[in-house]
Amino acid sequence: MASPPGNGRDGIRPPVRRRSLLLGAAALGGLGALGAAGCTRVAPAAGTRGGELLDRLRAQGVVRLGIAGEVPFGYIDRQGRLTGEAPELARVIFKRLGVDQVQPVPTEFGSLIPGLNSQQFDVVAAGMYVNAERCAQVIFADPDYQMLDSFVVRKGNPKGLRSYKDVVAKKARFATGTGYAQIQHAVDAGYKESDILIVPDQVAGLNAVEAGRVDVFAGTAVTVRQVVRKSAKTEAIEPFAPVVKGQRQIDGGAFAFRPGETRLRDAFNTELHKLKxxxxxxxxxxxxxxxxxxMTDLTAKELCGR
Structure with a gap:
């Protein structure tokens, strides 16, 4: 969705599990020792008003971040280091909150909310889009970024695809990633969901366009910008706002917290707004x-209410 990449900014090819509309449980994935360590369950929150997690994190000195292995949102680089826009932002904010270390817990994107609510990690740090369905299950900080969509198309954009309506009208062969919000964007425009080619990540989407198996791959603008950088056969179209329920929609990505942990969410928001x-x-x-x-002034409250 929200960006990120193909061969990523560093030529990395992590699996991408985009700001999924799928909230079903899937098995938590491991990434070596980091994954094994990250799967340690945290103690459940007590009944204290606003939650006790912030106090526990300060005492422990470490916060577990649920990530989905997607460039540039949250991933492990070639050196085995946790990085990405959300982990790097987490390092800054949690240090200001008195928590010096961050630890990754890699999982499928669709497992992030179930994993958070089952105590597998402390916070979702994966650039997750804020929407009403998710807001019924977790609480969000205000978005740290906003995002438009974009397409990977063949050089010269021979079919003239600049929107989901174009994809439908021109009967283009369409692909997007597992759990990507772009699935619903295409369906809302009238594309038959069963006709969508679902691929594992943006690299697979790029390959499908290059090989001529599809005419277009949809992702977030930053994802698409990154993935076409080293491709001689494709290009990224100008970013655009998808039309959802008759209105142009700009999405926003944010950190997610368990519903009872309002103290931590509010403290996080305070530092986030200082950085903005x-x-x-x-x-x-x-x-x-x-x-x-x-950069955005969107709030979680307005996105949850859409």
């Missing part, structure tokens, strides 16, 4: 392909 005001947020996110266009 100072301009430091853009500095943190810029290395991952984010620009001023992705």
């Amino acid at each position: 005001k100072s301009g430091e947020l853009l500095r943190i996110l810029r290395p991952f392909g984010f620009t001023k266009d992705e």
Whole structure:
């Protein structure tokens, strides 16, 4: 969705599980020792008003981050280091909150919310889009970025595909990633869901376009920008806002917390807004392909209410 990449900004090819509309449980994935360590369950929150997780994290000195292995949102790089826009932002904010270390817990994107609510990790740090369905299950910080959609198409965009309506009208062969929000965007435009080619990640989507198996692959603007960088056969179209229920929709990605942990969410929001005001947020996110266009004043409250 929300961006990120193909051969990623560093030529990395992690599996992508986009800001899924799927909230079903899937098995938590491991990534070596990091994954094994990350799967340790945290103690459940007590009944204290606003939750006790913030106090526990300060005492432990470490916060477990649920990530989905997607460039540039949250992934493990070639050196085995946790990075991405959300983990790097988490490092800054949690340090300000008195928590010095972050630890990754890799999983499928569709397992992030179930994993969070079953105590597998403390917070979702995967650039997850905020929507009403998810807001019924978790609480979100305010978005740290906003995002438009884009397409990977053949050089010259021979079919002239610049929107989901174009894809439908021109009967283009359409692909997107597992659990991507772009599935629903295409369906809302009238594309038959059973005709969508679902691929594991943006690299597979790029390959499908290059090989001529599909005419277009849809993802977030930053994902598409990244994935076509080394491709001589494809290009990214201009980012656009999908039309959902008759209205242009700009999505926003944010950190997610268990419903009872309002103290932690509110403390996180306080520091996030300081970073936005100072301009430091853009500095943190810029290395991952984010620009001023992705900075936002959207709030979780307004996105949850859509």
